Amino acid sequence: MKLLSLLIEILIILGITIKYIEAERHNKKQKQRNVTTQISVNKIKQFLSYILERRKLVKVINKRENLLEKKKNQHKLRIKGIRNKDISKRNKNYLKKQSKKNFTAEGEQLFKMGIKILQQFKGQRQKAQAYIFFAKAADLGNLKAMEKMADALLFGNFGMQNITAAIQLYELLAKEGSYKAQNALGFLSSYGIGMEYNQAKALIYYTFGSAGGSMMSQMILGYRYLSGINVLQNCEVALYHYKKVADYIADKLEKSEGIPVEKVRLTERPENLSSNSEILDWDIYQYYKFLAERGDVQIQVSLGQLHLIGRKGLDQDYYKALYYFLKAAKAGSANAMAFIGKMYLEGNDAAPQNNATAFKYFSMAANKGNAIGLHGLGLLYFYGKGVPVNYGEALKYFQKAAEKGWPNAQFQLGFMYYSGSGVWKDYKLAFKYFYLASQSGQPLAIYYLAEMYATGAGVLRSCRTAVELYKGVCELGHWAEKFLTAYFAYKDGDIDSSLVQYALLAEMGYEVAQSNSAFILESKKAKIIEKEKMYPMALLLWNRAAIQGNALARVKIGDYHYYGYGTKKDYQTAVTHYNIAAHKYQSAQAMFNLAYMYEHGLGTAKDIHLARRLYDMAAQTSPDAHMPVFFALMKLETMHLLQDILLFNFTMRWKWIKLDDTLGQYWDLFVMGLIIAMLIYLLKNRYG
Numbered sequence: 001m002k003l004l005s006l007l008i009e010i011l012i013i014l015g016i017t018i019k020y021i022e023a024e025r026h027n028k029k030q031k032q033r034n035v036t037t038q039i040s041v042n043k044i045k046q047f048l049s050y051i052l053e054r055r056k057l058v059k060v061i062n063k064r065e066n067l068l069e070k071k072k073n074q075h076k077l078r079i080k081g082i083r084n085k086d087i088s089k090r091n092k093n094y095l096k097k098q099s100k101k102n103f104t105a106e107g108e109q110l111f112k113m114g115i116k117i118l119q120q121f122k123g124q125r126q127k128a129q130a131y132i133f134f135a136k137a138a139d140l141g142n143l144k145a146m147e148k149m150a151d152a153l154l155f156g157n158f159g160m161q162n163i164t165a166a167i168q169l170y171e172l173l174a175k176e177g178s179y180k181a182q183n184a185l186g187f188l189s190s191y192g193i194g195m196e197y198n199q200a201k202a203l204i205y206y207t208f209g210s211a212g213g214s215m216m217s218q219m220i221l222g223y224r225y226l227s228g229i230n231v232l233q234n235c236e237v238a239l240y241h242y243k244k245v246a247d248y249i250a251d252k253l254e255k256s257e258g259i260p261v262e263k264v265r266l267t268e269r270p271e272n273l274s275s276n277s278e279i280l281d282w283d284i285y286q287y288y289k290f291l292a293e294r295g296d297v298q299i300q301v302s303l304g305q306l307h308l309i310g311r312k313g314l315d316q317d318y319y320k321a322l323y324y325f326l327k328a329a330k331a332g333s334a335n336a337m338a339f340i341g342k343m344y345l346e347g348n349d350a351a352p353q354n355n356a357t358a359f360k361y362f363s364m365a366a367n368k369g370n371a372i373g374l375h376g377l378g379l380l381y382f383y384g385k386g387v388p389v390n391y392g393e394a395l396k397y398f399q400k401a402a403e404k405g406w407p408n409a410q411f412q413l414g415f416m417y418y419s420g421s422g423v424w425k426d427y428k429l430a431f432k433y434f435y436l437a438s439q440s441g442q443p444l445a446i447y448y449l450a451e452m453y454a455t456g457a458g459v460l461r462s463c464r465t466a467v468e469l470y471k472g473v474c475e476l477g478h479w480a481e482k483f484l485t486a487y488f489a490y491k492d493g494d495i496d497s498s499l500v501q502y503a504l505l506a507e508m509g510y511e512v513a514q515s516n517s518a519f520i521l522e523s524k525k526a527k528i529i530e531k532e533k534m535y536p537m538a539l540l541l542w543n544r545a546a547i548q549g550n551a552l553a554r555v556k557i558g559d560y561h562y563y564g565y566g567t568k569k570d571y572q573t574a575v576t577h578y579n580i581a582a583h584k585y586q587s588a589q590a591m592f593n594l595a596y597m598y599e600h601g602l603g604t605a606k607d608i609h610l611a612r613r614l615y616d617m618a619a620q621t622s623p624d625a626h627m628p629v630f631f632a633l634m635k636l637e638t639m640h641l642l643q644d645i646l647l648f649n650f651t652m653r654w655k656w657i658k659l660d661d662t663l664g665q666y667w668d669l670f671v672m673g674l675i676i677a678m679l680i681y682l683l684k685n686r687y688g
Contacts, residue, residue: 107142110134114145128158146173147180154184155482156489156497163194163500163528174205179212186217187504191537193528199230210241216508218245219474223509226467227547235463239454242470249473250447263480263512264487266519267552285314292324300328301335308339318343318350329361338365338372345376345385355386366397371406374398378412382421391422402433407440411448418448427458447473475510483513495525506541514545515553522565535566546577551585558593571603582614588622591615592629599636611636634675 114133117126131152137145146169152158153166167188173181186205188195203224209217222241225234291299304324310316322343328336340351341361347353359380365373378397381390395416401409414433417426431452437445450469453462486501499520505513518541520526521534529537539560545553558577561570575597581590595614598607612633619629 104141107137107140107145110137110140111142111145111148114148124158131158143173143176143178147178150181150184154188155485155501156494159494159497161494161497161500163188167194177212179209179214179217182206182212183209183214183217183220186220187507190507191503191529192533193500193503197533203230215245215248215477216479216504218242219477219508222467222471222474223507226471226509227544229544235467238467239463239470242467242474243450243454245474245477246447246450246470249477250444253444253447253476262487263483263510264516265512266487266490266516292327295331297328297331297333297336300324300331301333301339304328304336304339308343318348322350329364334365334368334370335372337361337368338370338376341365341373341376345379355380359386369404371401371404371409374401374404375406375409375412378409382412382416391416395422402436405440407437407442407445410434410437410440411442411445414445414448418452427452431458443473443476471509475508479505479508480510483510486513486516490520495520495523496528499526499528506544511545511548511550514541514548515550518542518545518553518556535560537566539566549585551581551587551590554581554585555587555590555593558590562593571597573603575603582617586621588618588625591618591621592625592632596632608636631676634679638675 110133114130114137117130117133120126131148134145134148134152138149150166150169150173152160153162153169155161167185170178170181170184170188174185182205185195186202186209187193189198189205190202191197206217206220206224210221218241222238222245223229224231225238225241227233288299288303292303301324304321306314307317307324308321322340325336325340325343329340338361341358341364343351344354344361345358351357358376362373362376362380366377367373374397378394378401379385380387381397382394383389395413398409398412398416402413410433414430414437415421416423417433418430419425431449434445434449434452438449446469450466450473451457452459453469454466455461482501482505486498486505489495489501490498499517502513502517502520506517518538521529521538521541524531524534526534539557542553542556542560546557554577558574558581560566561577562574563569575594578590578594578597581587582594591614595611595618597603598614599611600606615629615633615636618625
């Protein structure tokens with residue numbers, strides 16, 4: 001009954017969501033993208049009513065058949081001397097089994113329809129319609145649909161976040177052996193979101209999740225063993241977990257290129273998130289479209305690429321991609337020709353797989369010396385697509401493209417030497433080409449480098465290096481798409497939804513997600529975590545981000561220890577972290593903070609000369625530090641001069657060390673204000 005009431009609640013929420021989307025559609029009609037086929041809510045209702053009617057009919061037919069069967073059985077059983085009670089029980093069991101079978105098939109059908117919509121459409125309206133199917137399928141007991149609904153409630157899809165309801169569903173699913181539910185419960189336990197904060201319990205859930213096949217759990221365990229989070233640090237165990245996920249990702253990458261996801265740093269754009277270059281603003285996109293229609297070939301190719309893989313916040317749209325590539329190719333763009341060849345080689349809705357057409361466009365691009373076209377021809381000969389397999393020709397084209405710096409061609413050369421395809425095995429050459437390709441971020445090259453370091457093939461075995469490389473491959477998984485949904489949720493003011501998504505990614509070891517989660521927590525805008533837990537949790541996440549090389553995170557840890565946020569005040573620890581950020585990462589902020597601490601002898605011995613030097617270094621490192629450094633140095637020099645005068649004339653009567661007691665704790669700020677006022681007064685008189 002609890003499950004039924006929960007699902008009814010979900011359906012009500014979804015109903016309200018659909019009505020809201022329908023109302024919004026009229027206001028934003030001009031901004032909606034054209035969709036070739038759409039399944040309307042009415043059709044869904046018609047379909048559902050059809051299923052309900054069909055179920056009623058089946059029940060009537062089954063009832064009649066069962067009555068006839070019952071009479072026959074009763075007649076036979078009377079002869080055999082079997083009691084009528086047993087007949088009744090058997091018939092009831094049969095009816096239950098039949099009903100359950102019908103419900104199961106119906107739920108599976110509805111679930112598949114929802115998945116089909118999600119695969120075909122990217123718009124919010126279509127996604128909402130898909131979740132209607134999931135809700136109906138969940139009501140019929142479909143476990144996969146229930147997982148979808150639980151995720152929607154946890155992450156706040158369509159503004160329907162309800163963590164309590166999500167936990168109830170996850171707990172029910174976990175009992176049924178759902179590894180996704182076990183992973184989710186582990187995550188919620190590790191942060192204390194809607195559940196008791198319990199790291200030991202989280203570890204148990206993650207262990208069961210990974211054993212059941214959860215790639216997310218595998219990745220979380222890999223990161224925990226790599227960093228020693230609530231477990232003993234163990235590189236080999238981390239390698240085992242990361243390799244499993246990396247193998248899974250590499251298999252998908254070999255079938256199609258991975259889609260890079262934009263990871264917006266909230267810490268860099270706290271005031272104006274729409275001004276970043278990671279996500280393309282709608283108005284800028286419209287301007288680019290205008291330029292493309294006017295014949296700007298470079299913009300045409302750029303828009304084609306963005307739509308081909310769905311980057312910078314734009315939906316993947318093969319038709320638009322092909323449209324822009326064809327326009328640019330007509331104008332003579334070799335890159336556009338090569339990308340058209342790529343589309344036909346891989347095959348999609350707009351450009352069905354056609355080796356002959358791919359060969360034609362790759363050849364046109366290659367004749368112009370285009371690296372992508374040369375690489376494309378190499379692929380055709382390497383795999384024998386539309387032409388006979390010819391490793392010699394493939395090697396020739398890959399070498400030409402690699403010389404032009406195309407990373408995919410460098411990877412293919414590395415793979416040929418690594419596997420001995422058409423050439424002698426040569427691990428040194430394989431390593432060379434894999435390394436070159438990896439410098440441009442080629443994911444499969446990174447994967448094979450990890451394989452070489454993990455096994456010691458051609459290089460000295462290094463567990464740590466292999467794990468770091470595998471981790472980079474694992475972070476290309478489909479779960480990285482949450483970076484975009486979390487960013488848009490934050491931008492729209494849905495802080496709780498954004499935090500949950502960033503926090504899950506942070507748990508998986510993404511450094512950007514760790515700093516973003518910490519940033520949201522310290523703003524104290526989230527409602528899903530108790531306020532007194534926010535600073536300690538933020539400090540924990542800043543620590544994890546700092547270990548992964550985030551300079552700002554290192555400064556933040558220093559700040560937390562300086563002010564006593566989420567921990568006790570500890571000037572010495574603050575100095576330690578400022579020192580690391582200043583000297584290892586050249587952080588101007590850390591240099592300034594460190595200079596202030598040396599100036600006042602906080603957590604370290606007082607050293608005016610070192611303070612001056614650090615102030616100067618901060619100004620040289622960042623132009624933004626010029627003004628703060630100027631005023632800080634003015635104050636320092638004035639105080640130094642005043643100190644000399646006081647010590648020279650009134651040594652026996654006044655003591656400089658008593659200034660804090662005499663003038664108050666913030667006397668230095670008062671003096672700085674006085675200096676600024678004097679400067680303004682002098683400048684006014686000079687130019688007045």
